[in-house]
Amino acid sequence: MSKPQTLIIATKNPGKAREFAEMFRDYAIEIKTLADFPDIPEITENGITFEENATTKATAVVNATGLPAIADDSGLMVDALHGDPGVLSARYAGDHNDAANNAKLLANLGGVPEAKRTATFHTTLVALKPNGQKLVVDGELRGRILIAPRGDNGFGYDPLFWSDQFQKSLAQLTDAQKNSISHRGAALRQLMPKFDEWWDAQ
Numbered sequence: 718m719s720k721p722q723t724l725i726i727a728t729k730n731p732g733k734a735r736e737f738a739e740m741f742r743d744y745a746i747e748i749k750t751l752a753d754f755p756d757i758p759e760i761t762e763n764g765i766t767f768e769e770n771a772t773t774k775a776t777a778v779v780n781a782t783g784l785p786a787i788a789d790d791s792g793l794m795v796d797a798l799h800g801d802p803g804v805l806s807a808r809y810a811g812d813h814n815d816a817a818n819n820a821k822l823l824a825n826l827g828g829v830p831e832a833k834r835t836a837t838f839h840t841t842l843v844a845l846k847p848n849g850q851k852l853v854v855d856g857e858l859r860g861r862i863l864i865a866p867r868g869d870n871g872f873g874y875d876p877l878f879w880s881d882q883f884q885k886s887l888a889q890l891t892d893a894q895k896n897s898i899s900h901r902g903a904a905l906r907q908l909m910p911k912f913d914e915w916w917d918a919q
């Protein structure tokens with residue numbers, strides 16, 4: 718049996734889409750995203766867990782297209798903020814605006830010393846086929862929140878997230894470097910060994 722010809726990454730976030738494309742580069746799979754399906758209506762992410770939201774996104778896309786899809790729901794959990802912004806990371810400052818979200822995060826961490834600025838990036842991926850078969854995997858990355866942004870790559874909170882391993886912010890890494898340590902990369906590495914069996918199963 719062959720791999721899927723077309724797999725939809727159920728995201729509107731071009732930064733995520735680029736990271737998925739890099740991870741699937743050596744696979745004989747055509748990768749599409751929601752940008753290729755402008756008629757699919759806005760998907761409401763009102764779940765209280767990452768898995769709920771990822772399932773909502775994957776289900777909406779599979780139902781609309783009849784094609785297999787992978788959805789990513791992810792977020793940043795800051796220890797000093799009791800896990801905020803968490804599942805609400807995209808809309809922390811109201812609407813989906815990276816600069817405003819980062820400004821709010823810095824303000825809420827005002828006065829918190831470096832050693833206490835620890836945080837976790839989390840991703841839950843849901844892979845769903847039209848026949849209902851579903852895979853769920855997670856990935857996480859630990860790091861620290863900087864006191865000012867550094868770097869121009871990536872998206873979201875990347876300029877504020879310090880990697881001890883690279884001694885750089887995630888926004889100072891290439892896509893390949895970020896994927897090698899990131900929550901999304903870790904989740905994809907969990908997914909890949911199960912991927913062929915998931916596709917081939919009837």
Ligand SMILES: O=P(O)(O)OP(=O)(O)OP(=O)(O)OC[C@H]1O[C@@H](n2cnc3c(O)ncnc32)[C@H](O)[C@@H]1O
Binds near residue numbers: 791887899
């Ligand atoms: O729902 P889709 O369309 O996939 O795109 P999104 O940007 O809305 O994504 P989420 O709903 O999963 O929200 C997660 C938010 O968490 C942040 N985030 C997630 N992964 C990140 C990463 O790798 N680097 C920086 N910020 C990230 C970023 O602000 C995202 O907007």
Ligand SMILES: [Mg+2]
Binds near residue numbers: 762807
């Ligand atoms: Mg979203």
